[in-house]
Amino acid sequence: MSQDSTISSELSHADGMKGFVKDWSSDKQTFHVPWGKAMMWIFLLSDTFIFTCFLTGYLNVRASTRVEWPNPSEVFALSFGGDPIPLILIAIMTFILITSSGTMAMAVNMGYRKDRAKTASLMLITAAFGAMFVGMQAFEWTKLIIDEGVRPWSNPFGAPQFGAIFFMITGFHGMHVSIGVIYLVVVAMKVLRGDYEKRGYEIVEITGLYWHFVDLVWVFIFAFFYLW
Amino acid sequence: MAGKEGQQHPLSVYFWVWGLLFVISALSYWVDYAGFQGYLRWTLILIFMFLKAGLIIAIFMHMIWERLALALAILGPPIVLLVLIALMAIEGDYTEITRLIYFGEDTTEFLGHH
Secondary structure, eight states: OHHHHHHHHHHHHOOHHHHHHHHHTOSSOSOOSOHHHHHHHHHHHHHHHHHHHHHHHHHHHHHHOSSOOOOHHHHTOBOSSSSOBTTHHHHHHHHHHHHHHHHHHHHHHHHHTTOHHHHHHHHHHHHHHHHHHHHHHHHHHHIIIIISOOOSSOOSSSOTHHHHHHHHHHHHHHHHHHHHHHHHHHHHHHHHHTTTTTTOTHHHHHHHHHHHHHHHHHHHHIIIIIIO | OTTSOSOOOOHHHHHHHHHHHHHHHHHHHHHHHTTOOHHHHHHHHHHHHHHHHHHIIIIITOGGGSOHHHHHHHHSGGGGHHHHHHHHHHHHHHHHHHHHHHHOSOOGGGSSOO
16 A cells, blocks of 8 residues: 555656656556546547648648639628728637637636636636637628628639638538537536536636637638638 | 646736737738738748647646646647648649649639639
């Protein structure tokens, strides 16, 4: 018994490469985090592969087409009475998602302080920003489909593949945001009810990991699809 | 991490990163607004993208505070994706050259509406 506890305390103290070797050669457990957190990270890793496949497909299509690729700066420009401002809606959406990432980070922090009211309200604010993001995306889709006539197989701006790529990538990301909003609301309600008083508030951090990942994916979509 | 519950860090760290993310996002939007083109544009986009992604993963997702065993298990595998990206980039260029050779410079026939 005492020998066992010496080993585990030795384990938790070894850092860097030594700790890495010790963790991976230990008998019972490799990742010294709650299992839910390790599982969320592994899920996010698999999601990384899915999004990279989409973005790589886009890269391949855009590199091989002989028709001019539509200029996103102009396609996503929006006019508020005056001259159209390039990419403005996308910029606002980017800032909304970053703001929501900040409120999520605060929620995780408040969770570990066991401040239920603040944790739940920050999570609900995060969810509200997420819903706002999806709303703006719905507006953008509507504008493109109804006003501009963009279809997955054709569009008035240039290379016909533009529509397919746009709907698939932003649609899949929007679906992630929508699921995230539901996930946040559910966990926030359970926090408010006191479900995690005994179990601990790791769940808020795990939910946070998912939410930050959604923001992370948007960073890449913004760079490669909208700015490139 | 032992003895302490979960990932607790001073709020100031988060506020700093939050602010930085805003600034970097503004800068990447400015790349488009200022109308930079060519290699300058692509370089700036990539720099700002990696800075933002790095900050989100390291601080907001707490990766710099995790043990190496977890960090490498998650951050290691995506490296193989670079192989896929490289292969598809080569393939895309090859397809374009093939289209150029067999269909010529005229691009109108590829558009859905003649």
